[in-house]
């Protein structure tokens with residue numbers, strides 16, 4: 001784990017800094033804790049630097065008559081110690097020593113650690129193995145113990161304590177820097193320098209080091225607090241600063257002997273160590289948070305159990321009475337950093353019992369968000385359903401309470417997702433996961449659930465079902481895993497199965513098997529399927545009807561055969577052209593030129609206009625309605641194709 | 649599984665070798681005549697001559713190492729002249745006291761840290777999360793030796809709830825309640841920093857796990873949110889936190905040096921500090937080797953637990 005932790009932090013620091021440095025600074029100052037930390041730190045450092053200039057009594061002058069004065073005594077703001085020395089003066093001078101020692105230890109550790117990391121990462125091979133083994137050995141010691149051994153050998157003293165603390169912190173730098181150097185030494189600019197005949201040393205220090213420097217500095221800022229704490233600790237134990245020299249730790253250690261009679265003598269220096277380390281940590285955390293791209297992107301925000309539904313949402317009445325699912329005017333948005341992305345901008349669709357409707361589009365078209373909105377599985381934050389209704393028979397899924405949604409999930413409406421490796425829990429057996437799905441909706445004994453699970457596996461044509469229940473997902477092939485997911489979706493006789501790209505992660509032969517399995521199961525169980533895909537080939541295999549989505553809206557819908565034979569929307573035409581033709585691999589969806597628009601700033605008029613060969617001036621004005629286009633068909637286009645080939 | 653454990657044990661052997669080399673080299677750094685340094689005030693000419701012969705100090709460095717290694721493999725860590733008893737006896741006696749203290753602290757910090765981390769993640773940005781975040785920050789910034797003194801002042805001097813020092817009461821103590829009574833403050837102090845670190849990493853791990861596809865699957869199955877969080881998410885987060893607990897064991901063992909000094913706990917940490925002050929170097933050496941070896945074995949145990957939890961590692 002120390003590996004992953006190091007790799008994690010290394011990876012994080014690895015990311016090139018954002019260009020928006022002013023905004024980074026602003027972010028930092030918006031963080032009150034970090035600014036407070038910085039302010040305290042600056043105050044302490046300034047006081048320590050100015051110690052010789054301040055009107056302080058000599059810290060080492062003893063005055064037996066004035067011993068152990070309490071704080072706020074006359075002439076001694078913080079009182080005096082057992083020898084009558086002024087504590088305030090000693091505190092500031094001691095802080096100076098502690099800061100100097102902590103900083104020096106950090107610099108030494110950073111220098112040697114970075115050197116080891118750079119050389120190991122750049123040289124690779126045996127050198128790397130040798131150096132990193134050594135580093136691992138040092139890390140195999142309980143942290144402070146190695147420092148004790150070093151101090152034991154060299155003898156107590158502040159400088160020896162400094163060396164000891166520096167040595168035990170070298171591994172942190174070596175590991176972090178090595179990780180980044182490895183990444184950098186594979187980059188082009190390093191190759192270029194190598195080809196130009198520069199020596200390894202010149203490359204390492206001329207090209208690699210400047211790029212690694214920010215990481216070294218960040219690692220320093222995260223370890224300096226520790227080093228101050230640990231050197232103070234050694235002094236506290238009497239192994240660091242020796243009298244008359246004093247740092248914060250040795251002051252605390254001295255005061256400890258008179259803890260019961262004069263607690264202020266030990267409490268005050270401890271408070272100073274605490275303030276120093278806390279301010280460094282506060283500031284360091286603030287810096288780290290600001291630089292961490294995961295926090296900015298919201299990747300570390302916990303999604304709640306169900307997509308938020310906006311209060312001001314207006315419910316829409318049902319439109320298709322015989323349908324099992326009737327979605328009307330669905331709008332789903334993502335609110336990210338002040339921008340609003342309209343991922344789904346008013347989608348209507350409906351499903352009859354046993355019917356299979358395909359939703360087709362490129363990635364980013366809003367097809368998955370549409371499907372995941374229905375049962376509230378779009379992560380919030382940042383997702384939010386802002387308008388529309390989804391009628392599951394007589395219930396509006398966006399109006400019912402959370403408990404009702406939970407009851408419906410996996411029971412009346414179930415899901416099959418794209419990548420069956422990441423969608424199954426890696427730490428539970430197939431059997432655990434299947435029986436859990438059953439028992440969530442039908443309380444029964446585990447043995448009964450096991451039988452039922454076995455039956456389900458048989459249903460999805462898995463041989464040896466009893467054996468398979470005991471295995472973990474990673475022990476199965478991709479196709480097998482997806483069969484398990486399908487079995488899970490069938491566990492409670494769902495009325496609607498939402499299948500989100502269920503075959504995309506599989507190879508072609510397996511894809512065909514899974515498709516025919518789904519098709520057969522649908523006919524056996526009469527479940528309706530909402531089938532999300534980017535591939536018209538897949539649509540033609542299983543879907544009765546199809547809806548094509550672009551930029552969050554449906555642009556064409558109709559019976560599969562009709563749409564396939566004579567697409568009306570130019571975009572549909574292009575999608576159909578992308579279906580891989582036997583003997584012509586590589587004709588994929590990304591073959592459509594241009595990119596779909598970003599949905600936080602849609603152009604007026606037709607969203608496809610920028611990529612459309614038939615676009616005319618009127619396409620770029622006003623909203624284009626989804627207009628009826630023959631029997632059970634509709635298209636959102638002013639100049640639809642009329643039977644001619646799409647790319648004509 | 650047994651094969652796996654055997655494999656891990658074998659892999660630990662080179663690490664233990666490396667440890668012994670490092671300790672040996674550090675001791676070889678002793679400035680001046682080692683025998684005199686080791687013996688200090690006990691350095692009579694006879695003692696010096698005997699120790700020189702025992703340690704093979706007249707031979708080359710690699711030879712010395714082999715002699716030394718051979719000795720410790722037979723359990724002979726030499727003799728503490730200051731205490732006039734074999735190093736190993738003293739070390740093992742002290743180490744058992746440290747194990748009680750550090751073990752309790754480790755259990756405390758694991759439980760509290762995991763709990764705080766999970767609550768923090770589940771209530772992200774809520775009041776509990778903010779409170780925990782601040783507490784964690786305070787915890788990991790507090791010098792444990794100072795915190796120990798504060799706790800003694802408050803709970804042993806002001807309200808006399810717990811004893812200020814020692815492991816057992818001098819009169820009439822010696823039973824388990826007495827031990828626990830003495831154990832509470834030092835174990836708590838020792839656990840503070842590690843609790844903070846574990847809480848922090850648990851929070852991050854939970855937040856990362858809660859974003860995973862399999863959590864969406866768990867919700868899509870219609871599981872209750874409680875089950876999603878405490879069964880599905882927690883188990884996955886635990887797998888990544890366990891190695892952290894293993895590493896924290898090292899910090900707890902090391903931190904025991906301070907806490908034992910502050911609370912006068914008769915463990916190996918306070919023994920080491922005294923031994924360094926009295927330059928009883930063979931005792932230091934023996935103590936460091938034993939604690940480091942125990943730490944290696946503990947990390948091995950953490951590895952095994954992680955493997956038990958995560959079938960992908962098997």
Ligand code: SF4
Pocket residue numbers: 569570571606607608609610612613614615616619624636637638639640
């Ligand atoms: S409305 Fe115009 S721009 Fe849009 S798809 Fe139709 S022809 Fe192309």
